[in-house]
Amino acid sequence: LAGAAGPDAHGTVGLSWAVHLDSPGGDQEEEHLEQQAEAVARAAGLVNAGRIGELQGHYLFVHPTGPSQALEVQVIRQQAEAVLAGHKAVRWHSEQRLLKRAKR
């Protein structure tokens, strides 16, 4: 069968979060969302990596430097989760994990 060689599950992606921001509506909505994304990312100690494809209001926030220590990772994660969970502009957020996908 076609190899089920999905991406190596131990591949690495740095700490990153997908975030869905509340749309303010009105004109310049896109711009407003961009600014909003920058602000929220900064508040969470992350960097706004830009909009996710064609999904309006969805942004990817990444941690600027790939942390090394597990403890450090935990601290960063907790801090980011706390900010994103508590931010009024954030409708939804989800830390990005590796997906295991197999060719069929």
Next chain:
Amino acid sequence: SIHFNDPKYPQQWHLNNRRSPGRDINVTGVWERNVTGRGVTVVVVDDGVEHTIQDIAPNYSPEGSYDLNSNDPDPMPHPDVESGNHHGTRCAGEIAAAPNNSFCAVGVAYGSRIAGIRVLDGPLTDSMEAVAFNKHYQINDIYSCSWGPDDDGKTVDGPHQLGKAALQHGVMAGRQGFGSIFVVASGNGGQHNDNCNYDGYANSIYTVTIGAVDEEGRMPFYAEECASMLAVTFSGGDKMLRSIVTTDWDLQKGTGCTEGHTGTSAAAPLAAGMIALMLQVRPCLTWRDVQHIIVFTATQYEDRHADWLTNEVGFSHSHQHGFGLLNAWRLVNAAKVWTSVPYLASYFSPVLKENKAIPRSPRSLEVLWNVSRADLETSGLKTLEHVAVTVSISHPRRGSLELKLFCPSGMMSLIGAPRSMDSDPSGFNDWSFSTVRCWGERAKGTYRLVIRDVGDEPPQLGILQHWQLTLYGSMWSPADIRERQRLLESAMSGKYLHDGFTLPCPPGLKIPEEEGYTITPNTLKTLVLVGCFTVFWTIYYMLEVYMSHRTVASTQGCRNGPCHWPQRSRKSREEGTELESVPLCNSKDLSGAEAESGGPPTTSDLLGPDLLCEGDWTLSQNNQAALDGPYQHRPPDLLQGQEEQIC
């Protein structure tokens, strides 16, 4: 009447089966009428597409392609240790391998454009998947995805929030608003007793779920059953049966052609190719029109293992084969006369809290929900398409559970089949199962969910915490459906399949793509390199000039009297052709007066004999003219005494 010089075309039994007539996708008649997928773009979302290979290059669409693993526009596959990154290229060949190029094989839609999105060859996240599903979605019409969660018989997974949002955005805004067509492979977990109702891509209402049958029309050993399967088409079977012949990559062990493509991976692209043929004859088919045409035209056939069940409006469905075999002739003739179905209507029941124990087989837990006419008034929903049931169940061994859904007509769907490999103790947490078996049936009435525990361990109680029923359909009445069935049957003669007959097609929407200009890392690196090189060179050149200046200046020292730069001729001053030139040699003025009083020295005065040495001086136009003057032919010694130049 169709002949190709492609060497492997005769072995492509799935296109035209000479050995077992009828065991193919019945596409040659469509080709004879010049329906080859022209004007349609299919993108293979996989591990890359080797678009330089002869069979792919003529139809390759760079504008529909992208590489999300390397973040650059070129989806070329990368050789890997298992030499396994040929998958996307093989799928692409099935769809659009170019004909009559004396190379390998022919694609189902050999007139279509083929693109690649490389996303499987590296770490994959929800956001990458979401980007892939909408990448160039105004260029790519059909997304062919021959991959999914592990088919290990114990995984319950699918698109998460972002992936679902991208699929939904794709069907709403993709393809100028007609909706992207997502074709997914149903899964290869047959040997692990897997079922594609545990695969969220197969369960999704936004995807066309395609299963596989072998050359004899039977469900191959690797194939999975599920209630959400729309149809099947051909692929390889066991060792005794032929696999699919298609283009291959020519990297590593690849030869550019393979006779061994198999699995449901091989079936999905064939379906994508047939849908491309449909879109050529009717570009304005919406994503739901395509699903409807598949349901109306897939053909049931004799297979005693298949549990065919005919529903209230005459559609026969099997958990193994969906609504049956895809048939290109039927699909294309139906597309030709198809007018769009009414808009999608949906109904959501409240979340029904049960907290009831699930008894051991043969007893079962039965919960009902009645959908009244009043419930459906607002949505206008009359007949069904997809029916979904979202459940939360706790159970120490998830694979022991069996879930069946009965539509008001009594049509049964096995939406959660027991899985012997699945011993996961986490149960189901808002997992949505779906079925297409009630397609076209009336939506009103009582729905019955029956759950059993078929495990054989000591009695452990599973608990149904809550569940929710979701109906998708339209305001079509059963009569409308029967009318449409009649129309299609009359079209199957092919009488409409010519250019003279064309139904009006609404124009699509102009939807801008969010193509924020992002400099790719490669471009960035190149720019940085060029920039560094430029800076370095500038610094070097400045130093060079400065040093040569200094050298000139340091040896410029005048011994007797003030230093004289050669006088500039009044003439050149007047003409404004004064050249800012620094003599590269030193001029020691022996007869200062002369210099002062003499007429305007011509350039040859300035350019004394020593300066006539070649190489380290430059001539401007005036200088050249001067050289042509009176001094030109005087031997160097006569020039003595004018000015002695020291280089």
